[in-house]
Amino acid sequence: MNEVMKTILHRRSIRRFAERQIEEEALQQIIQAGLYAPSAGGRQGVLFAVCQDKAVNEHLGRIKRANSQPRMATATSYVSREQPSIADDPNLKNAFYDAPTVITLFAPKNFLFAAEDCAIAAENMMLAADSLGVGSCYIGQGWTAFADPYGQEILRQWNIRADYYAVMQLLLGYPKEGDSHPTPKPRHENRVLRF
Numbered sequence: 001m002n003e004v005m006k007t008i009l010h011r012r013s014i015r016r017f018a019e020r021q022i023e024e025e026a027l028q029q030i031i032q033a034g035l036y037a038p039s040a041g042g043r044q045g046v047l048f049a050v051c052q053d054k055a056v057n058e059h060l061g062r063i064k065r066a067n068s069q070p071r072m073a074t075a076t077s078y079v080s081r082e083q084p085s086i087a088d089d090p091n092l093k094n095a096f097y098d099a100p101t102v103i104t105l106f107a108p109k110n111f112l113f114a115a116e117d118c119a120i121a122a123e124n125m126m127l128a129a130d131s132l133g134v135g136s137c138y139i140g141q142g143w144t145a146f147a148d149p150y151g152q153e154i155l156r157q158w159n160i161r162a163d164y165y166a167v168m169q170l171l172l173g174y175p176k177e178g179d180s181h182p183t184p185k186p187r188h189e190n191r192v193l194r195f
C-alpha cells in the first residue's frame with residue numbers, strides 16, 4: 001500500500017489533545033494542503049482563519065457548544081467511545097475540545113459550492129495533518145461559534161467580510177499523551193453499487 005493510501009486509512013478524528021502547540025512547520029504544510037485543494041470553478045474562494053489564541057478558541061468553542069443540539073449518544077448509537085464528541089459526553093462544554101489550533105474556513109454566502117469547497121480543503125488538511133503526526137477533527141456548522149455578540153466581535157477583529165460565512169472549523173493538535181490511536185468503526189456494507 002502506498003503512503004497516501006496508508007494515510008487515508010490511518011486518519012481518525014482526534015478530540016483529546018496535548019496542551020502543547022503544533023510545530024509551525026507542520027502548520028505551514030497543513031495550510032498549504034488546504035490552499036492546493038480543488039475548488040469549484042477554480043475560484044479558490046475559501047478563507048482560512050487560523051487562531052492559536054487559547055482564550056478566543058475556548059470562548060468560541062463554548063459558544064458553539066451552547067448553540068449545538070446534537071442527538072445524544074445511546075448505548076448502541078454513539079459517535080466515538082475512544083474520542084467522545086459532544087454528542088457522546090454532555091460534560092464536554094467546549095465544542096473545540098481544547099484544541100490548541102482552530103482553523104475556521106470561511107466561504108462566500110451566495111456561492112453554491114461554498115460548503116463543498118471548505119470540506120474538500122479540510123480533508124486535504126486532515127490527511128496532511130495525519131501524515132505529520134498532528135491530530136485533527138472536522139467541526140460542522142461553523143457559524144454557530146460566532147452566534148453571539150462575542151463571536152460577532154471576533155468576526156470584526158478578524159476583518160471577515162460580511163458576505164462570507166463560517167462553514168466549518170478544523171481542529172488541530174497533537175494527540176493527548178498516552179492515548180492510543182482510535183480504531184475505525186467497521187464500514188457499513190452494501191454501499192458500493194457496481195454496474
Ligand SMILES: Cc1cc2nc3c(=O)[nH]c(=O)nc-3n(C[C@H](O)[C@H](O)[C@H](O)COP(=O)(O)O)c2cc1C
Nearest residue numbers: 011012013015079080085086137138139140182184
Ligand atoms: C460534515 C462533518 C461534520 C462533523 N462535525 C463534527 C462535530 O461537530 N463535532 C465532532 O466532534 N465531530 C464532527 N465530525 C467528525 C465525525 O464525527 C467523524 O468523522 C466520524 O465520527 C468518523 O470518525 P473518524 O473521523 O475518526 O473516521 C464531523 C464530520 C463531518 C464529515
